[in-house]
Amino acid sequence: MATTTVPAQRGPDVQQNRPSRKRWWGEVGWRYVVAAVAIVYAVWPIVYILSASLAERGTLTGSNRLFGEISPNNYASLADTYFWTWLGNTLFIATTTAVGTVLMGAAAAYAFSRFRFRGRRTGLIALLIVQMFPQLLAFVAIFLLLLVLGDVWPVLGLNSQVALIMVYLGGALGVNTFLMYGFFNTVPKELDEAAKIDGASHAQIYWTIILRLVVPILAVVALLSFISTFSDFLLAKLILQSESQWTLGVGLYGWVSDQLSANWGLFTAGAMIGAIPIVAIFLFLQRYIVSGLTAGSVKG
Structure with a gap:
């Protein structure tokens, strides 16, 4: 008995399932x-x-x-200059400013977000108005203020890194506080109430609960503060006067400010090394920036 083999029916052509090159x-x-x-x-x-x-x-x-x-001569020649001193000064100023900005801004944002007190609304409006005026408009006032303070407290006068840090903190506090205030408002207040029922104080709630939930915004503020301070030139040039106190931006500018004796080799070598801390801190904080805020913190 002969058997007849029926060819299996083929499905739709594979080519038809694949998107066309034009569509891709x-x-x-x-x-x-x-x-x-x-x-x-x-x-x-x-x-x-x-x-x-x-x-x-x-x-x-x-x-x-x-x-x-x-x-490698340009990189080797950096050791004969103040480059590493400038880099150390810049890292110290930028790191201190970033940490101070985060701590002060977070504390102020937590107070505005969680507490109700007289003058709260006025303070928020004042912070919003302050952001409208750039810090550079206060050049003359800052210079005269530090000139007078230097006669009383030399550490807060001209040519002082501490004075420069204070200026940076004062200029960045308003915008960062208002930025973190909006982020703090997204944290459920039920967490605070549950912690209070368990006997936690405001300080314990702030340090052990709230700050852990707002790590993304803290990382963003720290990153922006560090980058803006690290790359600042005008304020550092105005306040820091001696070469040993200069930041990296002021020092690199000094190498190319005179067009007749501009040393672009040292300038570019210093710029390449100076970019490493910015890249490193961005890569370190990236996982905090892209992370979620309160995922899994509240059920239901």
Whole structure:
């Protein structure tokens, strides 16, 4: 008895299930193009500065060939300058300012968010108004104020890193407090009430519960404060007068301020090393920035 084999019916053609090339470019492909352009746009200046730092006679002109000359002399020459002193001063000022901004801003934001007291609304409005005026408008007032304070307390006068930190803290307190105030309001107050029932004080609630839930905004404020302080030039140039007290931005500017004797090789080498702390702190705080706020803290 002969058997007849019936060919199995094929399903829809695989090619029909696959998105066409035109559709892929329309939905996904263009994103790769935009990402590639953005990467090139961001990396090109870094590559150019790195090439100039490795050239013994590095310049920033268009005739400088990329990596046409590779020499570590510019990096080695930094040891003969105040560069490492400037970098240490900048790290100290930026770190102290970032920590102080986070602590002071978080405490003020917690008070405005959780407590009800006379003048609370007026204080919030004052913080909002203060943000409208840039700190740079107070140059003359800051200079005269520190000039007078220096006669009484030299540590708070001109050419003092402590005075510069105080100026940074005063300028950043308003905007950061208002920023964290909105974030503190998103933390459920039921957590505070539950902790009070268990006998926790306001200090225990603040340090052990609230601050742990608002780590993302604390990381953002610390990062922004550190970067703005690290890269600041105008206030540091105004207050710090002696070369040993300069920050990195003021010191690097001094190497290229005179066009006749501009040392772009040292400038670019110092700029490459100075960028490392910014990248490091961003990578360290990135996991806090992208993390959730109160995931799993409240049931129901």
